[in-house]
Amino acid sequence: MTAASAAAALALAVPALSACSAVETALDCAQTATAIGQNVDNLQQAISNGADNPAEAQQALDKIDKNLDALGDKSDNADIGKAVDDLSRGVKNAQQALDQGKTPDTTPIESAASELTKICTPG
Known part of the structure; x- marks a missing residue:
């Protein structure tokens, strides 16, 4: 195999690998x-x-927070990042409310989770 044909094969393989990575991320x-x-x-x-x-x-x-950490580490999508940030903020606020013996407002968590579901659902 010549250097040119090896380079051509690599050029064809990189998009295929990227596509696999995109599918795995999705x-x-x-x-x-x-x-x-x-x-x-x-x-x-x-x-x-x-x-x-x-x-x-x-x-x-805690489970939501753990899942958010995993998703945030795997994705560089700006929309996913925003939804993860919104969910994280909602989780932290809810945790603080629980620590203070109050009933947490889950509306921000529900909204951000719904947005994340929309972003992550293909089609």
Whole structure:
């Protein structure tokens, strides 16, 4: 194989690898958005149960936060970054409310999770 044909083969392979990376990122995004959605549902359930088990709400918030860290590390998409930032801010505010013995406002978390789901859902 000549240097020119090797360079041509590499030039053809790079977009294919990039496409695979884009597909993997999209799948990671969709899976993480689904997990976050489930965690938000768990959070809503824990909060609707009242102050009976604030530890359950804290666990749901911790799971959302962990999923956000994973997604933020895997994506360089600006829209995903904004949704992750909004979700992180909502989670931190909810954690502070729980720490103060208050019922957290989950509206910002729900809105950001919904936005993330829209961004990560293909089509």
